[in-house]
Amino acid sequence: MSTTTTPTPAPKVNRIGLNVIDYRGGKTTLCAGCGHNAISERIIDAMFEMGVKPERVAKLSGIGCSSKTPAYFMSRSHSFNSVHGRMPSVATGAILANRDLHAIGVSGDGDTASIGMGQFVHLMRRNLPMIYIIEDNGVYGLTKGQFSATADLGSKLKTGVINDLPPVDTCALAISLGATFVGRSFSGDKKQLHSMLKAAIAHRGTVMLDVISPCVTFNDHDGSTKSYKYMKDHEEPIQDISFVPSFEDITVEYDPGTTVEVTMHDGSSLRLRKLEDSFDPTDRIKAVQRLSEAHAKGEVLTGVFYINTQTPSFVDLLNMTDKPLATLPESVTRPSREVLEQVMEELR
Amino acid sequence: MASTDVVPRHASNEAEPNRIVNNMSLQVATVNGSGSQSSNTVLLRSIFQMGIPVSGKNLFPSNIAGLPTWYTIRANKHGYIARKKEIDFLVAMNPETAQEDVLSLTAGAAALYDEPLNLSSLRSDLTFYSVPFDKLVAPVCPEAKLRKLVKNMIYVGVVARLLEIDMAEVEKAIRKQFAKKVKAANLNLAAVQAGYDYAVANLPKRDPYYVQRMDKTQGKIIIDGNSAGALGSMFAGVTFVSWYPITPSSSLPEATIEYMKRFRVGADGKATFAIVQAEDELAAVGMVIGAGWAGARSMTATAGPGISLMSEFSGLAYYAEVPGVIWNIQRVGPSTGLPTRTAQCDILSTAFLSHGDTKHILLIPSSPGECFSMAQDAFELAEQFQTLVFIMSDLDLGMNNWMSEPFAYPDKPIKRGKVLGKEDLDRLGGFARYKDVDGDGIGYRTLPGTDHPAAAYFTRGSGHNEKAQYSERADDFERNMERLNRKFETARSFVPRPEVSGSGAKIGIIAYGTSHWAITESRDQLRDEYKIETDYLRLRAYPFTREVHDFIKQHERVYVVEQNRDAQMLSLLKLDVESTLVPRLRSIAHIHGLPLDARSVTDELMTMEGK
Structure with a gap:
């Protein structure tokens, strides 16, 4: 019944016959030790193991160190x-x-919680089917280390400046607004992030993952609340997460009393073994409440905070044809001569 | 308005005034939100159905209800449909503006008013008709709360009687207006009849204005530019629309939604499009660019303030080379300016929208027919040149009703530009996204989702080489900038050509968009009243084509007429034409929020000619 076994080594070739090298990207230009690089590695592994065709993936990003990373994974994707x-x-x-695209967006805490707040909240409320990752380090890296809006109250910059404003909790926000898969992880927690990403790929709706990803250059010192050391000391996983893809014929027994099993849209199964008895990741209100408590206690809660596989995604709501709009032929996109004649007649 | 603009007319107290037939401007002054739009549309349609060329212009406030609004209908046997400066026949329904409305009329005009306003003592040089609207409305409309709306139908009946509008046409127009609402149609018809009957019994005709059946509207349609743009976009095969409400553009996406729901939903009940109301214009244009990048025919519609917000993204689209269509329904700026008044004041800001060296293709329609056809041109050009194309309409064109020839079905198949598919890549082995293979500055692109391992490329606005790889090398950047410029130069030969008329005159006129209608009339005034011949070039696009340069070369003096303060199109021409030609350009620029009228152009041109 244990779900803590280390994952079996990935096979050389995945279910669609590709090697992990087919999921690699260009060489990173970020700092050595940057949390973002570890996240790119996890994305590569998860996409490879899930057997997602790289040509079906669209990578999107804004501006900042985090937003550069799509260049460092999956070069065969637009x-x-x-x-x-x-x-x-x-x-x-x-x-x-x-x-038909699998969209993965990579943003940062500055790109999301400050300049991008307007679009972020509307993305969440539309439940657009995509994975939205915030590589969250509490500072603006490319402009040399100013605080971002996710910096914790009282955290300290290298220059000694103290942050005296409260942080934006992007997870609490995403849950209250309508995202249907919301979690937080840590770039240094390889196993948790790996499982979460695989489940994210299987989800149909907005997946919002806030991944604490230390900035080794501007925010990894004493007094920072987004450093490797701080995370090692304060990370509080709320569950132990494992993921069984639909195409893997594995049956693991689990105790329904201690584990929440979520069947994903593609038939995969996400198993969340409770580390905290009272927590229920299908209860939106309690999830937000638990996040508020974590702030009060100074914990960095990680795990899947909220998941809902029932709400229709934005694509479903629009009642679009099954084929991509982009390549619909003229016979479908240009109404007939008779239609124009009919409209003209109405206007006479 | 200066009364010197008008030729003096016969005083109204003459027993038998001369008949002035099919040549008048009728203005209805009401209160915003009082339902007068239906009454005015019925009047417009009735005259149109009688075969008389007609135009309707709504001058309305930025307000839902309570502020003054004026609707002007011009009927003209010569086909002049620009705004006319002078009002010949006033219907004064708004107590707040009635006095000023009457005082601004020129001698000889007629004024029909609501009895309690008691306007007839204001002037002795007008023909007054007093109508007790409240007394007339009560018997035809028992439901008190509807009376405010129905009251306005009564003036339709009075006007029909006084101008001799055929009541059968009025009834037809009402049936059309209230299409499926038979009860409402009957109620309104009764109100019209009450007004008509009252006029028969109490208002002997004393003014000279009449309408008389003609055959000049046979087969024509009535439509506003925004609906025409929506239709054009639908027939251009638009698949993605994002928008954020802003006057005067909102009715374009709203009409698109209506038409697409009717004609672009398959037999399986599924839509061949997606339309999203965005959270703001930043998002609206971002969505257009995302959709264009992924291969959809995508568009949005906005006005000046939205254009400002779209600035950053527009630069990205220019550099990343992403197609998309943006309707700019121009209005007076800024947001708190005169948002419901017309202008052509975004020419410069849109042509160079964004930071860095950017320039965009602009298409400039002057009629609903061109809103329809240029929608198709815009999508073709956007995909051919992999760039944003802006359609520069304005409030006057977008929101007012215009007569038009019925639209012609597109005669060319939809072309999607240089897009490589799987089979192309199988054959070529790979591609370089920003390489100028054909010498026209336009590279080949692939769409996300293309099933080939060499299909993907990395899209970014910042420095990149031909293979779309990140590069900060000076030579890569310079080469790319030159290619983008080459692409823009190529566009000169593909954008809609100007319309040129006249031959051999010394004076040339350049105008564009809705100014066209004042120009055609002004040229006749110049010829008939001053014996001055002019040639005329109507611009339809930026970048300017060869014809524009030739036209300036061929004329001693060229008047550039436009509806803004700073002579924006003239400035753009100055950047483009040979420096020796610049002194030939003269500006006639007007901005007051009202559609341009011919008389203003004629007067100013004559002053500048020193006559």
Whole structure:
């Protein structure tokens, strides 16, 4: 019944016959030790193991260190490095133009919680089917270390400046607004992030993952609440997460009293073994409440805070044809001569 | 309005005034939200159905109800449909503006008013008709709360009687207006009849204005530019629309929604489009760019303030080379300016929208027919040139009703530009996204989802080389900038050509968009009243084509007429034409929020000619 066994080593070739190398990207230009690089590695592994065809993936990002990372994974996927804080709108257009795409958006805490707040909240409330990752380090890296809006109250910059404003909790926000899969992880928690990403790929709806990802250059010192050391000391996983893809014929016994099993849209199964008895990841109100408590206690809660596989995604709501809009032929997109004649007659 | 603009007319107290037939401007002054729009549309349609060229212009406030609004109908046998400066026949229903409305009339005009306003003592040089609207409405409309609306139908009947509008046409127009609402149609018809009967019994005709059946509207339609743009976009195969409500553009996406629901839903009940009301214009344009990048025919519609918000993204689209169509229904700026008044004041800001070296293709319609056809041009050009294309309409064109020839079905198949599919990549082995293979500055692109391992490329606005790889090398950047410029130069030969008329005159006129209608009339005034011949070039696009340069070369003096303060199109021309030609350009620029009228152009041109 244990779900804590280490994952079996990935096979050389995945279910669609690709090697992990087919999921690699360009060489990173971020700092050595940057949490973002670890996240890119997890994305590569998860996409590879899930057997997602790279050509079906669209990578989207805004501006910042985090938003550069799509260049460092999955070179066989189209990618769009857009403008600061406004990747959600680009993603919305792209996904509606081609509903067959698996969209993965990479943003940062500055790109999301400050300049991008307007589009972020509307992405969440639309429940657009995509994975939205915040690589969250509490500072603006590319502009040399200013606080972002996710910096904790009282945390300290290298220069000694203390943050005296409360942080934006992107997870609490995403849950209250309508995202249907919301979690927090840590770039250094390989196993948890790996499982969460695989479940994210199986979900149909907005997946919002806030991944604490230390900035080794500007925010990894004493007094920072987003450093490797701080995370090692304060991370409080709320569950032990495992994921069984639909195509893997594995049956693991579990105790329904201590484990929540969620059947994903594609038939995969997400298993959340409770580390906290009273927590229920299907209860939106309690999830937000638990996050508020964590802030009060100074815990960095990680895990899947909320999941809902019932709410229709934005693509479903629009009642679009099954084929991608992008490549519909003229016979479908241009009404007939008779239609024009009919409209003209109405206007006479 | 200066009374010197008008040729003096016969005083109204003459026993038998000369008949002025099919040449008048009728203005209805009401209160916003009083339902007068239906009455005015019925009047407009009735005259149209009688075969008389007609135009209707709504001058309305930024308000839902309570502020003054004026609707002007011009009927003209010569086909002049621009705004006319002078009002010949006033219907004064608004107590707040009635006095000023009457005082601003020119001698000889007629004024029909609501009895309690008691306006007839204001002037002795007008023909007054007093109508007790409240007394007339009560018997035809027992339901008290509807009376405010139905009251306005009564003036339709009075006007029909006085101008000799055929009542059968009025009834037809009402039936059309209230299409499926038979009860409402009957109620309104009764009100019209009450007004008509009252006029028969009490108002002997004393003014000279009449309408008389003609055959000049046979087969024509009546439509506003925004609906025409919506239709054009639908027939252009638009698949993605995002929008944020803003006057005067909202009715374009709203009409698109209505038409697409009717004609773009398959037999399986599923839509061949997606339309999203965005959270703001930043998101609206971002969605357009995302959808265009992924291969949809995507568009949005907005006005000046939205254009400002779309600035950053527009630059990205220029550099990342993403197609999309943006309707700019221009109005007077800024947001708290005169948002419900017309202008052509975003020419410069849109042509160069964004930071860095950017320039965009602009298409400029001057009629609903061109809103329809240019929608198709815009999508074709956007995908051919992999860039944003802006359609520069305005409030006057977008929101007012216009006569139009019925639209012609598209005669060319939809072309999607240089897009490589799987089979192309199988054959080529790979591609370089920003390489100028054909010498026209336009690279080949692939769409996300293309099933080939070499299909993907990385899209970014910042420095990249031909293979779309990140690069900050000076030579890569310079080469890319030159190619983008080459692409823009190529566009000169593909954008809609200007319309040129006249031949051999010394004076040239350049105008564009809705100014066109004042120009056609002004040229006749110049010829008939001053014996001055002019040639005329109507711009339809930016970048300017060869014809524009030739036209300036061929004329000693070229008047550039436009509806803004700073002579924006003239400035753009100055950047483009040979420096020796610049002194030939003269500006006639007007901005007051009202559609341009011919008389203003004629007067100013004559002043500048020193006559």
